[in-house]
Amino acid sequence: MQGQLSELDIRSIFQLIDIGQQTGELYIESFEGPTNSWLVFFANGGILYAGRTNEQLNRLRDILHPLQLSINWADVNLSHLAPLRPPEYGALWWLLENNHLTTQQAHSVLHRLIEETLFEVISLHQGRFAFQFHASLSPQLTEFSIGPLVKRVIRQLQGWLQLQPHFSSFYDCPILTDTYRPETASNLPPLLAMANGKIPIIQISRRLNRSIFSIANGLYPYLQKSQIQLVHHPSASGSPSTQGSPIVNAVPRIVCIDDTLSVRQAIEMMLDTYGYEVTSIANPVKALSLLFSLKPDLILCDVTMPELEGHQLCAMLRQAPWFQSVPIVMLTGKDSFVERVKADMAGATDYLTKPFGEPELLALVEKYVGQGNPKRLAPETLLEQEISATLNPETWSHP
Template sequence: MQGNLSEIDIRSILQLIELGQRTGLLFVETYGLPGNDSVPRYTKESSNRTWFVFFINGQIVYSQEANNSVFRLRDYLRYYRINLQGHETPATTDSDKLSSAPEYGYLWRLLEQDIINAAQARSIIHGLVHETLFDLLSLREGNFIFELDKPLTPQLTTLEIAPLVSKVFKQVQEWKLLYPYIQSPDQCPILTDIDRLRSSLASSTVEKLQHWADGKTSLRQLARFLNRDVLTLAKAIYPYVQQGLIHIASAENKSESTHNHSITPNSDNDRSIKAIVCIDDATAICETVQSILQPQGYNAIAFTNPLEALNRVFQLQPHLILCDIMMPDLDGYQLCAMLRHSSAFRLVPIIMLSAKTSYIDRAKANMVGATDYLTKPFESTELLLLIRKYLNNYEGRSPISRMRYLLI
């Protein structure tokens, strides 16, 4: 059995395997093309991703992403306070099946050496399968092949497909309700307002968040450390993300502006150069703004994707933001409101850009906290006058010093 996920979805494939009580291996491959509607939106968009799911008599034995890594297993072991030194992979085994599933082979090796017990191993396998299905049930594009084969051995547990798929599919649907604040399990939380968090949460909880929410540990890793599913964790922090107390960053911050690939956050030695971010899905507007501002000595950074912009502005710490209103995924009103919820951006001038000239549009911009409103198309003198006006009123105070001032 093989085909394309645009013709038959993963849920139906799993149902067919269960109904036929099949034993074998399901191989799924998807291409990280722009527009792929998979949940891990912030994962490597230019790379292929592949998964294996092993079955016996229509039940799942084990599953993993085919990256030959045991690092997610290490994350689960941290919950049991088992810290494995080094980065060794499982020893060579005579079983071809275990050779293709090193994570599973490593788990059995730990079990045989009494480093973990059978109950812990079963719990870990359940978690590994659960998170793999979460990714697979989110896919809309890709290819699959199911091959009848001998079962993966030895076996510790088997999982019924129907109840597990029903539970995970419901979680995938609930996950979509977290958009646009939280999009991918691979995103990493960062605390942006610790004082306000302390007023809302127990001190012990804040200490844990400070330890893990470092911008490098993903939501999925946190879920493994805490032995929770990632949806439960995401829903727990969602209110604080909405309020701007926690920022959700991309796991990989390699993608820069489409128009400028050498931008770094402002340092103490670079405060004299004002950083201005322009967010507009029209490439022509971004290029126009940069052509006006860069000759004037401004550090002009342009984004055509509002979600990428939201992720990057916390690192760039701009002195002023230009933001289009009508954009896909996240409009300018939503983006402005989200930034204003963070103490880091309460005082940063935000100028809305729009072709609309009505009083209602200007009023809506004012309601979400916009500093001013510039109608498109605009002349270079109009843009420069507005920018100089608000940067001068801002007294040249850097974003870092402004945030410290707010938290004192």
């Protein structure tokens, strides 16, 4: 099941899944503002989890903030997770299994994660969706009934809409103005204490364990009196972006996995000119072990390869803690919605359609790892010779 949101809205899709007691994954992509995408997991018509496709752990940390837990996030081990399990959901399981959370707390946190996602997607009108019928998340923490969740979110959205145009985005950041005169400046209410122009409304709602509408409604009287103003932030990615952060002293390391020699050579030539360290690998199976030694900053991976398909390779890499946050870009000859869904569900960060030129490739690479360093020292040739001799079948000699 797939289509455009202009033809079938999110609430109708949820209703169909609920009535049919379906199990699977719903992919949603927005055309409104910055391109964003989400995944919602279902089992027998109930919702198991919902979040952005690029969701890491920042949102979970914010929601856990009121609990004041002592967690060393470096200890969170996600390596045992299934390939398609979202890191956020896996981390929640880890916290539960290691007794950082009770079962009731974990259920409450999961409910907030789902509710926030529904608040983002239910009002979308421009975009597309795809539902894949297959086994969903495993293990399953709990199932939430669709009906009560959707009704609750719709009430919040109706309240939010009544506050427009005063509030245009829940990623806007409130800041106190000079007209605010508290009786005791050192004892601000928690809501106003966070109004520093740096924390968006959606993050305040997480940290105070209140809905987005509740936060906006609480801020509204101060906005009317000009005691606060909103700082607009156009980016609603929810995740830190590396775009526009050039790397000058370091040399970004890029690995290209593609079984076509001409593609590898073209990528090497284009990126080497701009100061990137590029390693190309033809055999995807061999690439799995070598990548752990190379620890690249960016991976370019062909979709269609013998022995191991690109989406499978991407999903395998996402199991390892090191590769949870490394950008993985799929190289595909098909520019279609289905290909984008496959890439997102495998955990890919982005995709690039073949054939592509130098401007497209360079723009994508700079987006994720910054600029190269053309003045870098000449790279050692030992690794290059080893890869050429052992991994690229075009160079093998036959007895």
